[in-house]
Amino acid sequence: MPMRGDESEDRACDYLKQEGYMIVARNWRTRAGEVDIIARDGDVLVFVEVKARSGNGFGGPEAAVGLAKQRRLIAAARTFLEETQCELSSRFDVVAIRPGHIRLHQDAFQVPD
Amino acid sequence: MFARVLSGVVLGIDARLIEIQCDVSGGLPAFNIVGLPEKEVSESRERIRSAIKNLKFSFPAGRITANLAPADLKKEGVGFDLPIAIAILMATGQIAGGSRRTLLLGELALNGEVRGVRGVLPIALQTGSEVDGLIVSADNGLEAAIATDKPVFPVKTLAEAQRFLNHEIDIAPITVDPSALHAPTRRTFRHDLAEVRGQQQAKRALEVAAAGGHNLLMIGPPGSGKSLLARCMPDLLPALSFGEALEVTRIYSTAGLLEPGASLVWRRPYRAPHHTISYAGMVGGGHGIPGPGEISLAHHGVLFLDELPEFDRSVLETLRQPLEDRSILISRASISVRYPSAFTLVAAMNPCPCGFLGDPVQACKCSMQDIRRYRRRLSGPFLDRIDLCVEVPRVPADDLFGARTAESSSVVAQRVTWAREAQWARMGDDDACHSNAQLDGERLDTVCMLNEDAQLLLRRAVARFGLSARAHVRIRRVARTIADLARADVIQAEHVAEAIGLRTAGDAVSDF
Numbered sequence: 041m042p043m044r045g046d047e048s049e050d051r052a053c054d055y056l057k058q059e060g061y062m063i064v065a066r067n068w069r070t071r072a073g074e075v076d077i078i079a080r081d082g083d084v085l086v087f088v089e090v091k092a093r094s095g096n097g098f099g100g101p102e103a104a105v106g107l108a109k110q111r112r113l114i115a116a117a118r119t120f121l122e123e124t125q126c127e128l129s130s131r132f133d134v135v136a137i138r139p140g141h142i143r144l145h146q147d148a149f150q151v152p153d
Numbered sequence: 154m155f156a157r158v159l160s161g162v163v164l165g166i167d168a169r170l171i172e173i174q175c176d177v178s179g180g181l182p183a184f185n186i187v188g189l190p191e192k193e194v195s196e197s198r199e200r201i202r203s204a205i206k207n208l209k210f211s212f213p214a215g216r217i218t219a220n221l222a223p224a225d226l227k228k229e230g231v232g233f234d235l236p237i238a239i240a241i242l243m244a245t246g247q248i249a250g251g252s253r254r255t256l257l258l259g260e261l262a263l264n265g266e267v268r269g270v271r272g273v274l275p276i277a278l279q280t281g282s283e284v285d286g287l288i289v290s291a292d293n294g295l296e297a298a299i300a301t302d303k304p305v306f307p308v309k310t311l312a313e314a315q316r317f318l319n320h321e322i323d324i325a326p327i328t329v330d331p332s333a334l335h336a337p338t339r340r341t342f343r344h345d346l347a348e349v350r351g352q353q354q355a356k357r358a359l360e361v362a363a364a365g366g367h368n369l370l371m372i373g374p375p376g377s378g379k380s381l382l383a384r385c386m387p388d389l390l391p392a393l394s395f396g397e398a399l400e401v402t403r404i405y406s407t408a409g410l411l412e413p414g415a416s417l418v419w420r421r422p423y424r425a426p427h428h429t430i431s432y433a434g435m436v437g438g439g440h441g442i443p444g445p446g447e448i449s450l451a452h453h454g455v456l457f458l459d460e461l462p463e464f465d466r467s468v469l470e471t472l473r474q475p476l477e478d479r480s481i482l483i484s485r486a487s488i489s490v491r492y493p494s495a496f497t498l499v500a501a502m503n504p505c506p507c508g509f510l511g512d513p514v515q516a517c518k519c520s521m522q523d524i525r526r527y528r529r530r531l532s533g534p535f536l537d538r539i540d541l542c543v544e545v546p547r548v549p550a551d552d553l554f555g556a557r558t559a560e561s562s563s564v565v566a567q568r569v570t571w572a573r574e575a576q577w578a579r580m581g582d583d584d585a586c587h588s589n590a591q592l593d594g595e596r597l598d599t600v601c602m603l604n605e606d607a608q609l610l611l612r613r614a615v616a617r618f619g620l621s622a623r624a625h626v627r628i629r630r631v632a633r634t635i636a637d638l639a640r641a642d643v644i645q646a647e648h649v650a651e652a653i654g655l656r657t658a659g660d661a662v663s664d665f
Contacts, residue, residue, distance in 0.1 A: 084215075117181055118181060129178075129215025130181055130214060130215060147182065147212065147214070150182045150184060151182060151183035152183075153195075
């Protein structure tokens with residue numbers, strides 16, 4: 041039985057706190073897209089996408105963050121920075137959750153040209 | 154959060170210094186390179202990111218912008234990897250020291266190793282007071298050190314460069330003493346004239362060609378030794394001077410043909426392109442900034458064209474201007490590049506398509522029409538630029554099995570050196586003229602003085618054979634070289650006689 045979305049996001053939040061992140065916001069929504077978790081890692085603002093899979097099929101949860109998903113995250117992050125007038129450097133992380141296993145990918149992707 | 158360093162870009166055999174500015178600021182994570190980067194420069198982002206991460210440095214979050222100034226000049230090549238990476242480390246405080254007057258050049262591997270790049274020598278030649286020191290790949294160290302009086306520090310990895318700039322380690326600068334670099338005192342011969350059986354006349358023609366810088370055409374059946382003779386030619390020429398070696402190395406550096414760790418090219422180049430070569434391969438070209446072609450790679454050396462009539466006619470015709478000017482200007486919409494091309498042309502061809510016309514043993518199978526068509530592929534104006542033409546017939550059986558009695562290359566090379574020294578002494582510092590082959594007009598009259606017997610003989614020959622004015626000039630030039638080989642100041646009748654025997658390619662090919 042796969043975990044529900046907010047259940048896996050809870051686990052991701054716990055894990056990030058354990059790693060020393062400060063959670064700033066959860067499920068931050070805008071017309072352009074949604075960011076699962078926004079956190080601070082030291083001086084860096086981190087936009088986190090959480091992906092959970094019950095098995096290893098289809099290349100695991102990391103493979104599900106495709107180009108279209110990246111674009112939506114970037115658009116949402118841009119809106120967030122504008123609205124909050126935040127001047128911090130930022131980064132995109134992905135938390136991949138499998139049964140009994142959690143993994144953090146720092147700086148998973150960047151804004152393309 | 155801003156840092157800058159220096160780097161450079163090659164434009165032909167010249168170079169321009171480039172300032173690399175790097176800014177790391179807040180915002181969404183992005184890494185952009187601006188300032189007209191070509192594709193390979195834009196791709197450097199991935200190499201830089203991997204190298205920085207794999208060496209456990211931190212790759213900054215936020216927005217990184219690298220600008221290559223001046224921004225209106227197209228940047229190509231992979232040498233910007235190292236300077237951009239160092240600028241990023243400087244901008245993020247991972248290098249505390251570091252100077253904006255350091256020039257860096259090198260390609261990065263994904264694991265942070267620094268690889269050699271092409272064009273280091275021309276860039277190092279450009280370093281003036283604005284540069285304090287150079288950091289290059291260990292592969293390029295010697296090449297850079299020869300061309301500049303600034304200290305050159307070789308590095309193997311990005312981490313080494315970082316620790317050096319942080320004053321955590323010391324790297325000994327490469328020092329070369331140009332006077333100690335002078336050509337090896339003992340000359341080695343790759344191919345020796347003594348290896349070639351028979352062919353006395355052809356060997357003599359080769360000697361004259363080498364002594365006076367004359368272009369040479371050899372006509373003969375397959376297997377008579379034309380290619381072997383041509384391969385002996387570069388070693389007959391005198392050793393390169395330091396200035397000449399620098400010029401040759403500059404071209405090879407631009408073309409990326411230097412061996413890793415090489416310093417100067419001391420050997421006279423020998424280039425023998427296949428007859429399917431394109432026009433861009435011959436005179437230079439290619440996408441982006443045009444690269445040097447075979448004629449420039451043969452600068453100060455020998456360009457050997459085997460099977461001359463098989464070359465594309467348009468390719469041969471493009472040789473006419475560089476043969477005259479000793480350099481080639483390649484113009485493209487965005488840029489013009491001039492490469493030197495002072496080569497000696499040695500060409501070989503068969504007398505007819507089957508190769509056996511005039512052979513005493515094997516019969517020729519070609520029709521007159523075939524032969525005419527074969528010859529017509531060479532234009533008159535092109536052949537006019539070849540001073541010497543010699544037949545290289547089949548080697549008689551007696552010569553093949555007889556004892557080797559031929560003179561070795563070292564003996565011939567000594568005579569050639571004497572002849573060249575006489576020419577240099579005569580011409581002094583004249584930049585336009587270095588050898589007898591370039592004698593023309595007034596200079597020809599002052600230099601090619603004939604004694605009375607020689608004048609009489611030449612006058613008779615002109616009348617008897619109906620020689621053209623051009624042929625007359627050529628005979629005097631070649632006679633000058635023959636006299637130089639004999640260490641004679643004034644041209645004598647015997648020198649003129651021998652020069653008449655070595656005909657122009659134009660006459661020889663049309664006479665056949």
